[in-house]
Structure formats: C-alpha cells, structure tokens
Amino acid sequence: MPDIVGFFNLILVELYKVTGDLGVSIIALTFILRSILLPVTLPSLKSQQKIKDLKPELDKLKKKHTDKKVLQQKQMELYKKYNVNPLAGCIPQLAQLAVLIFLYRSLISFLGDTTHQGIEISTTFFWMDLSLPDPKFILPVLAAGSQFILSLMLAPGAEVRDIVPNDSKLKKVKEANEKEEDTAEMAQTMQKQMMFIMPIMTGFIALKFPSGLALYWVASTVFSVVQQYFVSGPGGLTLYAKRFMGKIEN
Amino acid sequence: MVIYIIRLYQLLLSLKRNLLVSVFGYASYCKHRPSCSEYTLREVKKHGTILGLWRGFKRVITCY
Numbered sequence: 001m002p003d004i005v006g007f008f009n010l011i012l013v014e015l016y017k018v019t020g021d022l023g024v025s026i027i028a029l030t031f032i033l034r035s036i037l038l039p040v041t042l043p044s045l046k047s048q049q050k051i052k053d054l055k056p057e058l059d060k061l062k063k064k065h066t067d068k069k070v071l072q073q074k075q076m077e078l079y080k081k082y083n084v085n086p087l088a089g090c091i092p093q094l095a096q097l098a099v100l101i102f103l104y105r106s107l108i109s110f111l112g113d114t115t116h117q118g119i120e121i122s123t124t125f126f127w128m129d130l131s132l133p134d135p136k137f138i139l140p141v142l143a144a145g146s147q148f149i150l151s152l153m154l155a156p157g158a159e160v161r162d163i164v165p166n167d168s169k170l171k172k173v174k175e176a177n178e179k180e181e182d183t184a185e186m187a188q189t190m191q192k193q194m195m196f197i198m199p200i201m202t203g204f205i206a207l208k209f210p211s212g213l214a215l216y217w218v219a220s221t222v223f224s225v226v227q228q229y230f231v232s233g234p235g236g237l238t239l240y241a242k243r244f245m246g247k248i249e250n
Numbered sequence: 251m252v253i254y255i256i257r258l259y260q261l262l263l264s265l266k267r268n269l270l271v272s273v274f275g276y277a278s279y280c281k282h283r284p285s286c287s288e289y290t291l292r293e294v295k296k297h298g299t300i301l302g303l304w305r306g307f308k309r310v311i312t313c314y
Contacts, residue, residue: 034274034275037274037275037276038275040276041274041275041276044276044278045275045276048279051279089278089280089281089313090278090280090281090310090313091313092278093266093270093277093278096270096273096274096277097270099274100269100270100273103273146272147268147272150268150271150272151268154267154268154271190261194261194264194265195264197265198264198265198268198269201265217272220272220273221272223275224271224272224273224274224275227275228271228275
C-alpha cells in the first residue's frame with residue numbers, strides 16, 4: 001500500500017504550505033499524529049498503570065489459586081472490578097510496526113526529493129539541512145538523551161517487587177523463592193543494560209540518517225516522555241536519580 | 251540453539267518496547283502469562299525442540 005506513504009507526504013506538503021518551514025512541519029506532523037492517537041494511548045496507559053498498582057493483589061491471587069482456569073477467571077474479575085481494560089495482544093503491536101515502517105519510508109522519500117506538488121521545499125532548518133545528517137551532532141545527542149530519559153521512566157527495576165518473605169520453614173519453598181529471585185535479578189540486569197543500549201543506538205541512527213528523520217524522532221520521544229510523565233508519573237526516573245545522587249555523595 | 255535464539259529475542263523485546271513507546275506513546279502488553287517466548291522456552295526444555303516450538307506456535311496464534 002504505497003498510498004499510505006503518499007498520504008503522509010501529502011500532510012507534510014500541506015503543513016509546509018501553512019508554516020513555510022520543513023522543520024516546523026515535521027514537528028507539527030508529530031504533534032498532530034500523536035494527538036490523534038491520544039484517545040487510544042491515554043486509556044491504555046492508565047490501564048497499564050492500574051495493572052502495575054494491582055500487581056500485589058494479583059500475586060496474592062496467584063498464591064491462592066493453583067488452578068489456572070480459576071486463576072484466570074479471578075484475574076478477569078479483579079480487572080473488571082477496577083475497570084481495567086488493557087489493550088493487549090500482538091495485533092496492536094504489529095499494526096504499530098507497520099505504521100512505523102510507512103512513516104519511516106515516507107519521511108525518507110520526502111526528504112530525498114525537494115520538489116513536491118510543484119512546490120520547491122527548502123530543507124534548511126536552523127543550522128542544518130534536513131535531508132542530510134546533522135553536522136553539529138546536536139540532534140543525535142538530543143535523540144539519545146530523550147530516549148535515555150524515556151528508558152529510565154519505563155525501567156522495570158522501579159516496580160515494587162512482591163516476593164514472599166524468605167522465612168518459610170519449608171526448604172522447598174525457600175529454594176523456589178531464591179530461584180525466583182535469581183531469575184528476576186538476572187532479567188533485571190539484562191534489562192538495565194538494554195536501557196543504555198537503546199539510547200546509544202538511537203544516537204548512532206540519528207548520526208547516519210537525514211536530520212529530518214532525527215527531528216521527527218526527537219519530537220516524538222519528547223511527546224512520549226511528557227505523556228508518560230502525566231499519566232504514570234516519573235516511573236523509574238526518581239529511583240535512578242536517587243541512586244545516582246547517592247553514588248555521587250558517597 | 252533454539253534456546254539462544256529465544257533468549258536473544260527476549261533481550262530485543264525491551265528495545266522494541268522502547269521503540270513503540272517513543273513513536274506511539276504506548277506499547278501493549280502480552281496477553282499471555284508467562285509470555286509466549288518464556289512459555290516456548292520452557293516447553294522446548296521440557297519436550298524437545300520440535301514439540302516445544304509447535305506448542306509455542308499454537309500459543310502465539312491464540313493471541314489476537
């Protein structure tokens with residue numbers, strides 16, 4: 001469906017006609033797209049937050065019911081009681097990935113050609129040419145920085161872990177607990193490393209690609225950070241900031 | 251071998267999650283608990299590669 005690419009290009013041209021500046025148009029496109037998505041993303045984000053808050057209760061249910069079917073039913077009841085309706089499953093993700101590819105392709109094709117619908121489009125934006133990588137490395141740094149903040153906010157280490165206190169006298173339970181803690185910790189360390197990898201990767205990608213794309217990326221990430229902050233609060237940000245400050249003081 | 255591939259996929263999951271959240275502000279969670287990859291990993295360890303992968307596949311297609 002190459003028409004989706006054409007559709008995004010059309011919006012960009014219209015925005016360019018209004019603003020007269022490609023950089024501003026790209027930022028405006030980000031904000032328009034994300035604002036359209038708000039009615040979907042906000043309830044879903046709130047649901048996710050509720051699920052996080054309900055985790056201790058869910059764990060209690062898990063301990064109480066060993067039968068999977070009963071557990072699932074109880075889980076659904078709990079969600080219903082607190083009005084949680086998570087947009088779950090892989091279909092939304094697949095749709096997102098598809099849109100992402102179209103967006104990427106349309107931006108690349110748009111930036112690759114300066115004449116659209118007979119209009120000569122100027123690609124200069126502040127110090128850079130939007131069809132080329134940023135020569136001053138400011139956008140890559142911004143992209144990596146905003147991504148890092150978002151990663152911290154999404155960091156899994158910030159959740160309160162609800163592991164049974166290890167005072168059980170049964171050796172088996174003790175061992176199971178320890179094992180669970182081990183795997184949880186391992187997964188966390190891996191995810192912590194990933195937290196740094198994503199911003200670094202973003203920075204490198206922004207270095208190589210046209211700065212128009214990097215600009216879209218930065219605008220979008222900043223939007224996400226603000227949205228995440230207002231719905232779920234700072235998340236892992238406060239925790240990691242505290243740890244960091246603690247390390248500096250010591 | 252299959253186990254390593256699944257582990258690698260799990261590592262990349264958080265990258266995908268970050269990517270989707272930065273572009274769309276939202277990434278949906280897995281419907282199944284444990285996640286499909288974790289389940290497949292367990293089944294492969296328990297029943298061998300072919301049967302384990304088959305069971306994992308059956309689980310993935312029930313996610314909609």
